[in-house]
Amino acid sequence: MAVVHQSCVGYGAEPFASLVAGYPDDDVYPPGDFRTEWGPIFHRGRLDGSARVLVLGQDPATHEAISRRILVGEAGQRVQGLLAKVGVDTAYVMVNVYLYSVFGQAAGSRHAKDALIADYRNRWLDALLVGTGVTAVLTLGDLAATAYAQWVKVQPAAAASLHLVAVRHPTYPEGFARASGKPLAETTAALLANWNEHLPDLASHVTPEGPTNLTPYAATWGPTDLAPIPEADLPPGAPGWWRGVDAWATRDGADAQTKRATISVVVPKGDRTWPAL
Amino acid sequence: MAVVHQSCVGYGAEPFASLVAGYPDDDVYPPGDFRTEWGPIFHRGRLDGSARVLVLGQDPATHEAISRRILVGEAGQRVQGLLAKVGVDTAYVMVNVYLYSVFGQAAGSRHAKDALIADYRNRWLDALLVGTGVTAVLTLGDLAATAYAQWVKVQPAAAASLHLVAVRHPTYPEGFARASGKPLAETTAALLANWNEHLPDLASHVTPEGPTNLTPYAATWGPTDLAPIPEADLPPGAPGWWRGVDAWATRDGADAQTKRATISVVVPKGDRTWPAL
Numbered sequence: 001m002a003v004v005h006q007s008c009v010g011y012g013a014e015p016f017a018s019l020v021a022g023y024p025d026d027d028v029y030p031p032g033d034f035r036t037e038w039g040p041i042f043h044r045g046r047l048d049g050s051a052r053v054l055v056l057g058q059d060p061a062t063h064e065a066i067s068r069r070i071l072v073g074e075a076g077q078r079v080q081g082l083l084a085k086v087g088v089d090t091a092y093v094m095v096n097v098y099l100y101s102v103f104g105q106a107a108g109s110r111h112a113k114d115a116l117i118a119d120y121r122n123r124w125l126d127a128l129l130v131g132t133g134v135t136a137v138l139t140l141g142d143l144a145a146t147a148y149a150q151w152v153k154v155q156p157a158a159a160a161s162l163h164l165v166a167v168r169h170p171t172y173p174e175g176f177a178r179a180s181g182k183p184l185a186e187t188t189a190a191l192l193a194n195w196n197e198h199l200p201d202l203a204s205h206v207t208p209e210g211p212t213n214l215t216p217y218a219a220t221w222g223p224t225d226l227a228p229i230p231e232a233d234l235p236p237g238a239p240g241w242w243r244g245v246d247a248w249a250t251r252d253g254a255d256a257q258t259k260r261a262t263i264s265v266v267v268p269k270g271d272r273t274w275p276a277l
Numbered sequence: 278m279a280v281v282h283q284s285c286v287g288y289g290a291e292p293f294a295s296l297v298a299g300y301p302d303d304d305v306y307p308p309g310d311f312r313t314e315w316g317p318i319f320h321r322g323r324l325d326g327s328a329r330v331l332v333l334g335q336d337p338a339t340h341e342a343i344s345r346r347i348l349v350g351e352a353g354q355r356v357q358g359l360l361a362k363v364g365v366d367t368a369y370v371m372v373n374v375y376l377y378s379v380f381g382q383a384a385g386s387r388h389a390k391d392a393l394i395a396d397y398r399n400r401w402l403d404a405l406l407v408g409t410g411v412t413a414v415l416t417l418g419d420l421a422a423t424a425y426a427q428w429v430k431v432q433p434a435a436a437a438s439l440h441l442v443a444v445r446h447p448t449y450p451e452g453f454a455r456a457s458g459k460p461l462a463e464t465t466a467a468l469l470a471n472w473n474e475h476l477p478d479l480a481s482h483v484t485p486e487g488p489t490n491l492t493p494y495a496a497t498w499g500p501t502d503l504a505p506i507p508e509a510d511l512p513p514g515a516p517g518w519w520r521g522v523d524a525w526a527t528r529d530g531a532d533a534q535t536k537r538a539t540i541s542v543v544v545p546k547g548d549r550t551w552p553a554l
Contacts, residue, residue: 003299003302004298004299005297005298005299005300006298007288007297007298009287009288009289009294010286010287010289010512010513011284011286011513012286012287012289017286020282020284020513020514021281021282021283021284021513022280022281022282023282023514025280026550031550031551031552032551032552035551036550036551037516037518037544037548037549037550037551038516039514039515039516039517039519040514041514042513042514066343066542068345068512068513068514068515099514103551235287235345235512236287236288236297236298236319236345237297237300237316237317237318237319237345237376238316238345239314239315239316240316241314242316252541255554256554257549257553257554258543260544260549260551260554261543261544261549262541262542262543262544263541263542264529264539264540264541264542265343265539265540265541265542266535266538266539267314267537267538267539271314272314272534272537272538273303273308273313273314274308274309274312274313274314274380274537275308275309276534277532277533277534277537
C-alpha cells in the first residue's frame with residue numbers, strides 16, 4: 001500500500017491537447033501503407049520541457065499499439081540502454097516519423113516526403129524543440145534523419161542551437177539481416193559499432209542527469225545493454241511487464257488478412273505471478 | 278484533417294493523480310482471486326465534477342484491460358444505452374467495485390467486505406460524490422449495491438442527497454443462464470424487466486442533458502438498446518473500434534495457464550478498412 005506508482009500524465013496541457021485532438025487520419029496516411037486501424041501513437045517521455053534529448057524514431061509496432069506509447073518494445077529497450085550510457089534515465093522525449101505502423105517494407109520510404117505528414121510532425125517538433133531544455137537530437141535510422149532535416153529547413157534558427165546525432169535504427173540488425181541474408185551476428189556488430197562511433201558525440205552534447213557509462217558496446221548485446229522502460233513513461237495502471245524486456249505482443253493469424261487484424265497479448269512466463277493453474 | 282478528436286484527459290488533476298499513484302496491489306488483491314497481472318483499471322467518464330450519474334459496476338474484463346477504461350465491452354454498451362434512455366450521453370462517471378478482473382465465479386463475493394479494497398474504493402467515491410453534480414447512483418448487480426452501502430455508512434450526510442437506483446448487472450443474462458441452465462432468452466427478459474422497473478425512478482432523479490426515451494425495453498435486446506462508447510471516454514488515439522459494439526478482445530489459450538496469460542485483440546471484420554490482402 002505504501003508503493004507510489006509513477007505514470008505518464010498524458011496530453012492535457014497545450015499544445016499537446018490540440019495536437020492529439022487534430023491528428024492526421026486515413027486521408028493523410030493511406031491504410032494500404034500504414035496500419036491506421038490501430039490509431040495514432042504519439043510519443044513517450046517528458047512533455048514538460050525537462051527533456052534534454054529528443055529521440056526521433058520511425059514508426060510504432062505491436063507493443064506500442066497496446067501500450068499507447070512509442071519505443072516500448074525491444075527497439076525501445078535498446079534506445080533506453082543507449083540513453084542510460086550517457087546518463088539520461090528519464091530526461092528525454094521520443095516521437096516517431098510516422099504516427100502509424102508502416103505496412104510492408106517499402107511503405108516507409110514511399111511517404112518520407114509527404115507534406116501533410118511532415119506538417120503535423122513538425123508541429124510536435126516545434127513543441128518539443130523550440131524554447132525547451134533539449135540540447136541534442138538523436139535520430140534512429142535514415143527516415144528519422146530525413147524527417148529531422150525537413151524540420152531544420154523550416155526552423156533553422158532553433159535548429160542551430162541543437163546538436164544532431166544520427167545513428168542506425170535499433171532494429172537495423174534484424175531488418176538488414178533479413179533483407180541481405182547476412183548473419184544476424186554480423187549486422188548486430190555493425191549496429192553496435194555505429195552506436196559506439198556516436199556515443200562520445202552524444203555524451204558531449206547532453207548534460208547527464210545521473211552516472212554515465214561510456215564503455216563501448218561489445219560486438220553483441222550484453223546483459224545490461226537493454227534497459228526497461230521507466231514506469232513514469234506509461235499510462236496509469238499499465239502492467240509492469242509492458243515495460244519489461246520480454247516480448248509480450250505479437251501479430252498472429254493464419255492468413256495475411258487475419259494477421260493484420262490481430263495482436264496477441266501474452267503475459268511473459270516470468271511475470272505470471274498467479275498461483276499455478 | 279478538419280476532424281477534431283475528443284479523448285479522456287486522464288488523471289492529472291487531484292485527487293485523481295494521488296489515487297492512481299497509490300492504488301492497491303497484490304498485497305490487497307490476492308492474485309488467486311483477481312487478475313492483478315493486467316494492472317488496475319480505474320474509471321470511465323467525467324472526472325471534472327460535471328457527471329450527473331455515478332455508475333458503480335463490478336470488475337473489468339478483456340476489453341477494459343486493453344482500452345484501460347471500464348465498462349467498454351458489451352456490458353458497457355448496454356449501460357451506455359440505459360443512460361441514453363434517461364437523456365444522459367456524456368454526463369456520467371463510472372467506477373467498479375474491483376480494480377482488477379475477478380478470477381473465478383466465487384472470488385467476487387469472497388472479497389465483498391475486504392476493508393482495504395473498500396477503503397481505496399471509498400476514496401474514489403468521495404472524490405466523485407461529495408460536492409459534485411451527481412444526483413443519482415446506479416449500481417449494477419449485488420456486489421455494487423453492497424459496495425455502495427459500505428460507502429453510505431461512512432458518508433451518511435453526502436449519501437442523503439443522492440438517489441440510489443440498484444439494478445441487475447448488464448451481464449446477468451449470460452451469467453445466470455450459465456449458472457442455472459435457464460435459456461438466455463428468459464434471463465435476458467428478466468434483466469430487461471428489471472431495468473424497465475427502475476427506468477422511471479432513474480429518469481426522475483437525473484436532469485437529462487439531451488432527449489430522453491422512456492419507452493420500455495422489449496423482452497429482448499433491440500437494435501438501439503446498446504450504444505457505442507463516446508470518443509471522449511477513451512485515451513487519445515484509441516482506435517474507433519475499441520468503442521464499438523462488436524467484440525474485439527478475447528481470452529485465448531489451449532490450457533488454463535495460457536488462457537489466463539493471453540488476450541487476443543482482433544480488429545472486427547467491419548472495421549478492417551485496409552485494402553484487401
